[in-house]
Amino acid sequence: MKPRTPIAPFALLIFFSSSITYCFAGNVTYDSRSLIINGRRELIISAAIHYPRSVPGMWPGLVQQAKEGGVNTIESYVFWNGHELSPGKYYFGGRFNLVKFIKIIQQARMYMILRIGPFVAAEYNYGGIPVWLHYIPGTVFRNDTEPFKYHMQKFMTLIVDMMKREKLFASQGGPIILAQVENEYGYYESFYGEGGKRYALWAAKMAVAQNIGVPWIMCQQFDTPDPVINTCNSFYCDQFTPHSPSMPKIWTENWPGWFKTFGGRDPHRPSEDIAFSVARFFQKGGSVHNYYMYHGGTNFGRTAGGPFITTSYDYEAPIDEYGLPRNPKWGHLKELHGAIKLCEHALLNGERSNLSLGSSQEADVYADSSGACAAFLANMDDKNDKTVVFRNVSYHLPAWSVSILPDCKKVVFNTANVRAQSSTVEMVPENLQPSEASPDNGSKGLKWQVFKEIAGIWGEADFVKSGFVDHINTTKDTTDYLWYTTSIIVNENEEFLKNGSRPVLLIESKGHALHAFANQELQGSASGNGTHPPFKYKNPISLKAGKNEIALLSMTVGLQNAGPFYEWVGAGITSVKITGFNSGTLDLSTYSWTYKIGLQGEHLGIYNPGYRNNINWVSTMEPPKNQPLTWYKAVVKQPPGDEPIGLDMLKMGKGLAWLNGEEIGRYWPRKSRKSSPHDECVQECDYRGKFNPDKCITGCGEPSQRWYHIPRSWFKPSENILVIFEEKGGDPTKITFSIRKISGFPK
Numbered sequence: 001m002k003p004r005t006p007i008a009p010f011a012l013l014i015f016f017s018s019s020i021t022y023c024f025a026g027n028v029t030y031d032s033r034s035l036i037i038n039g040r041r042e043l044i045i046s047a048a049i050h051y052p053r054s055v056p057g058m059w060p061g062l063v064q065q066a067k068e069g070g071v072n073t074i075e076s077y078v079f080w081n082g083h084e085l086s087p088g089k090y091y092f093g094g095r096f097n098l099v100k101f102i103k104i105i106q107q108a109r110m111y112m113i114l115r116i117g118p119f120v121a122a123e124y125n126y127g128g129i130p131v132w133l134h135y136i137p138g139t140v141f142r143n144d145t146e147p148f149k150y151h152m153q154k155f156m157t158l159i160v161d162m163m164k165r166e167k168l169f170a171s172q173g174g175p176i177i178l179a180q181v182e183n184e185y186g187y188y189e190s191f192y193g194e195g196g197k198r199y200a201l202w203a204a205k206m207a208v209a210q211n212i213g214v215p216w217i218m219c220q221q222f223d224t225p226d227p228v229i230n231t232c233n234s235f236y237c238d239q240f241t242p243h244s245p246s247m248p249k250i251w252t253e254n255w256p257g258w259f260k261t262f263g264g265r266d267p268h269r270p271s272e273d274i275a276f277s278v279a280r281f282f283q284k285g286g287s288v289h290n291y292y293m294y295h296g297g298t299n300f301g302r303t304a305g306g307p308f309i310t311t312s313y314d315y316e317a318p319i320d321e322y323g324l325p326r327n328p329k330w331g332h333l334k335e336l337h338g339a340i341k342l343c344e345h346a347l348l349n350g351e352r353s354n355l356s357l358g359s360s361q362e363a364d365v366y367a368d369s370s371g372a373c374a375a376f377l378a379n380m381d382d383k384n385d386k387t388v389v390f391r392n393v394s395y396h397l398p399a400w401s402v403s404i405l406p407d408c409k410k411v412v413f414n415t416a417n418v419r420a421q422s423s424t425v426e427m428v429p430e431n432l433q434p435s436e437a438s439p440d441n442g443s444k445g446l447k448w449q450v451f452k453e454i455a456g457i458w459g460e461a462d463f464v465k466s467g468f469v470d471h472i473n474t475t476k477d478t479t480d481y482l483w484y485t486t487s488i489i490v491n492e493n494e495e496f497l498k499n500g501s502r503p504v505l506l507i508e509s510k511g512h513a514l515h516a517f518a519n520q521e522l523q524g525s526a527s528g529n530g531t532h533p534p535f536k537y538k539n540p541i542s543l544k545a546g547k548n549e550i551a552l553l554s555m556t557v558g559l560q561n562a563g564p565f566y567e568w569v570g571a572g573i574t575s576v577k578i579t580g581f582n583s584g585t586l587d588l589s590t591y592s593w594t595y596k597i598g599l600q601g602e603h604l605g606i607y608n609p610g611y612r613n614n615i616n617w618v619s620t621m622e623p624p625k626n627q628p629l630t631w632y633k634a635v636v637k638q639p640p641g642d643e644p645i646g647l648d649m650l651k652m653g654k655g656l657a658w659l660n661g662e663e664i665g666r667y668w669p670r671k672s673r674k675s676s677p678h679d680e681c682v683q684e685c686d687y688r689g690k691f692n693p694d695k696c697i698t699g700c701g702e703p704s705q706r707w708y709h710i711p712r713s714w715f716k717p718s719e720n721i722l723v724i725f726e727e728k729g730g731d732p733t734k735i736t737f738s739i740r741k742i743s744g745f746p747k
């Protein structure tokens, strides 16, 4: 007789564990130690993954990788401007399918922290607030003004109701255990005066009145009214005390890396230091910790904040922009999480005692009557290792490190001892290949289609005005581009026409970048930001006798995303002069200027695959190089394999890129330059001592962003339409796909 397979108990187990998934959370309250979920204190180790910064096809993998990394919670902001496209017109599809994202987290049996904001900062365009709201009269963002409060409350309520309808709050059996209103308002409250104080209080009360059945948090809001919990955002958070002794210590943003700007360098936060900060937080009684970011992802299209935030939002996070684990960071933090988990019971229930082990060394011990005991031994000395004696045993503590002893005896983890394997990353070039279905079928090379924009007014002018308008108030961010055009008459007696010298064009602008054309020829480019002083353009200009057309293409490169009254910061040209005339300097600032918003190609939507309008695309096997204002289109094959893809734009200038109508985003392989006196590149990074984004920098003189992520799911099996708009000139024949390969994947 065959032995009977014990199917029944196993099936029962599956039944129970899967049923736990869908009714897991329940009641969420808190005390001074931690969140209490379903009556149990729990440690929360959370990972920020912003849903619009990847694509739905990547979500399950990212969430799973976070879970494998020892994380039990996913955190995301809610991105208002991606959802409310115009007042009352909502979008929740594609990358903005918030409910789908949360359900993936739920299916992975993880918790969620939903930071609704809806102001988010986040290096996201306009801090996540829709641009249209700025133009509703009487609105001041994040202040006690009726239109702002009305629209904010309306959106907040819409999101809360959507979550309730889908039963996503823990109180309904869903994964959301905490919700956040506003974001770091405390930093700015004083700038907003009395209205600011009233607003913060109003926001907190409005949130609480939503009645979601789980606690609300506000971050960096020092006077949060009960029951809203204030939380910490920083590189370190061991000193943080909540504003009320009955509240747990919550760290909403531990920055395991930093963001980049076009023209900026590559900051690195060492794994040892991140682990040190996390261990110190739990050592000092923290119980909710979130990595901002755990996966940074991509600022697709024009969603990057700014100005000058790169399209990549990789953030040097534990999961890289492309969705691959970054090692040893990911692996080292996984080990750390494992060690902390072993201490969970003692940390949350034991009594804490602190003892000094030296001038910069200390132990925190958590012990309870059941015999549970966990200890954290820290060496805060940022130079010297130290041997300490704890409970009659000596322990070696590397400088700037914490050892974790889940049984108060044996060290299972030291933050400075990185055992995880390092991975190496390669971007393997893969030439653009013509697709079978492309018009060049039969010939060998890749056929391009090329369309050149006119420099200046390409259709009917939008308006004419004497002097300058603000760029953002004019485009309202429907495009990056605004043409400022005028003309001048040059008398043939001008000396410069005879002696071959050239007059000099001087432009001042509040931002963010510009290209200057005279008679359709590019004269030069410049970029910068600010009103005091504005940035300056200074280049010789080629003028001829008679009428000369001056066309200035002004560009925004991501709208400002934080700071008091940030929505009032303008952009665009403020002064134009030409020196070198017989009569001296010509001031064009009060001339009559003719304006055109956006590019013709944008207006026609020529990057959309469905685009059928007749414009003069020119087909060629040899696309022009170094030609400004040019659209390039090619129909290409999907690169082989299933590894992630980056578009190598090293030899291009600046512009926008699309694949199959999906917005890859802004590209600008601009070389990095010094941004502060401390901003020096290093060969090796010393993890010891307090981190700041200037501390460990590489990439001096390198392009800040060379590769641009194209999600695999955007590719079709055969025919893929790649469209590039190049502003100042590049070599499209050097564009390649690059396949991202990593080695050294952890066991």
Ligand code: GAL
Binding pocket: 120, 121, 122, 123, 183, 184, 233, 253, 259
């Ligand atoms: C924080 C802010 C985040 C993000 C971060 C820097 O102050 O809350 O949204 O901007 O800085 O990456």
